[in-house]
Amino acid sequence: MRAIVVGAGVIGLSCAVRLAESGHQVDVVARDLPLETTSSVAAALWYPYLAYPFERVTGWAQTTYAELARLAETHPKAGVTSVVGTEVFRERMADPWWSDAVPRLDRVDPAGGGLPDGYRDGWSFTAPVVEMPVYLAWLQQRLEALGGTLTRLALGALPDGDSGAVVVNASGLAGRSLAEDASLTPVRGQVVYVEQFGLDRWWLSADGPTYVVPRSQDVVVGGTDDQGSWDRTPDPEVARRILERGARLVPGLADARVVGHRVGLRPARPSVRLEEERHAGGARVIHCYGHGGAGVTLSWGCADEVLALFEGRS
Numbered sequence: 305m306r307a308i309v310v311g312a313g314v315i316g317l318s319c320a321v322r323l324a325e326s327g328h329q330v331d332v333v334a335r336d337l338p339l340e341t342t343s344s345v346a347a348a349l350w351y352p353y354l355a356y357p358f359e360r361v362t363g364w365a366q367t368t369y370a371e372l373a374r375l376a377e378t379h380p381k382a383g384v385t386s387v388v389g390t391e392v393f394r395e396r397m398a399d400p401w402w403s404d405a406v407p408r409l410d411r412v413d414p415a416g417g418g419l420p421d422g423y424r425d426g427w428s429f430t431a432p433v434v435e436m437p438v439y440l441a442w443l444q445q446r447l448e449a450l451g452g453t454l455t456r457l458a459l460g461a462l463p464d465g466d467s468g469a470v471v472v473n474a475s476g477l478a479g480r481s482l483a484e485d486a487s488l489t490p491v492r493g494q495v496v497y498v499e500q501f502g503l504d505r506w507w508l509s510a511d512g513p514t515y516v517v518p519r520s521q522d523v524v525v526g527g528t529d530d531q532g533s534w535d536r537t538p539d540p541e542v543a544r545r546i547l548e549r550g551a552r553l554v555p556g557l558a559d560a561r562v563v564g565h566r567v568g569l570r571p572a573r574p575s576v577r578l579e580e581e582r583h584a585g586g587a588r589v590i591h592c593y594g595h596g597g598a599g600v601t602l603s604w605g606c607a608d609e610v611l612a613l614f615e616g617r618s
Contacts (some may be wrong), residue, residue: 306469307614308333310482311463312454313343313594315435316474317443318603319610323472324610326452326604331469332447334455335478338440342476343599347495347517347524348434349389351439354491354529354596356575361598364576364605366405371604372432383438387518389506392419392426392553399427407433420553423509433506434600435519462588470614470618471589477525479572479593485577488594496550497522498541498560507553514549522563525550531572531593533603572596578606580613590614 305328309320312334324330337346350369355361376384390412403409412418412426419426444454462482463471473483480488503518517524525546543565551557573594581589590613595602612618 305329305614306331307470307472308463309472309474309487310334310459311476311478311593312336312338312444313341313476313478314346314443314472314599315343315595315606316448316472317440318607319472319474320447320452321443321450322450322604322607322611323614324447326615329454330447330612332448332452332454334454335456335458335462337456338444339437339453341440342568342570344394344436344440345493345495346436346600348436348439348600349508349517350431350433350527350599350601352383352405352598353506353513354413354570354572355598355602356596358401358463360576362402363599363604364404364602365402367394367605367608368603369405369432370600371527372388372434376432376614379442381438383435385433386430387433388428388430389507390418390426390428391422391507393510394423396425398477403421407487422552426566431506433517433519436600462589471587472530472588472614473589473591474593475611476593476599477569477572478592479577482594483577483591485573487572487573488536488573490536491531491542491566491572492528492543493526493570493597494528494538494546494565494567495526496546496562497524497564498547498557499523501556503554503556509549509553512546512549514553515589516550516554516557516561520565521565524562525557534569536567536569538567549555570597571599576602576606578609
């Protein structure tokens with residue numbers, strides 16, 4: 305069977321690769337090429353953020369964790385590594401709702417000196433970190449090696465499926481118009497890139513939120529959570545505050561050289577939309593969008609479910 309995948313971010317490419325691996329003809333069409341998408345901006349630390357409902361998200365996240373960990377072991381050119389890090393809190397917290405998705409979660413003893421000043425609780429775990437420019441290029445190469453195609457095409461509407469192809473709508477925030485879904489809203493996220501100064505673990509706090517994620521050549525420092533904002537222009541004052549918050553977690557940031565700024569618009573929705581829609585004449589659309597700040601984190605779990613719907617197994 306043939307699939308037309310709309311969208312070339314991490315969700316669209318992951319779905320396309322899974323479909324192509326199963327022997328289907330796959331053509332991806334998108335207004336923005338992979339390195340132009342919101343996915344390319346992401347710090348891409350595995351972490352379920354701004355994605356609902358929790359029970360479905362946990363399953364998708366667990367599947368994705370396992371696949372990203374496998375890629376880290378078996379595909380060194382994919383840009384995926386497994387990195388230990390710590391999430392910190394200013395008061396005692398219950399275990400996170402997504403704890404079943406990770407193999408192990410270790411509490412940090414506040415008396416042991418493992419927490420930054422001002423924090424009273426935290427947990428450490430190993431999480432996949434994905435260098436998105438490298439990973440998106442790898443996904444595209446994987447798709448093309450399997451016979452799939454990627455074409456830049458600005459669509460005014462979803463393909464009608466009259467050709468017999470199944471349409472996979474992985475258009476992210478563009479689903480507001482393509483799927484006429486007003487429940488889909490942007491959540492603006494600004495990040496700062498600094499030179500890699502020897503950092504080998506990630507840090508995360510709900511303040512801001514704040515995250516410090518090391519990559520091979522740089523460190524991604526975020527961020528913001530601006531509900532409903534469409535502004536893609538980095539704000540210098542916001543960047544200053546991001547670095548200030550980050551330095552509370554990692555003091556070495558204070559002396560790190562800034563090498564870039566970017567803004568991404570997360571596609572948030574009250575719940576991830578992953579379902580099949582059938583139209584008159586038998587045309588099929590599988591919607592897969594609304595992943596909030598967890599596109600990378602849910603990508604392979606959602607791609608597996610899209611494949612099952614495509615093949616009539618779900």
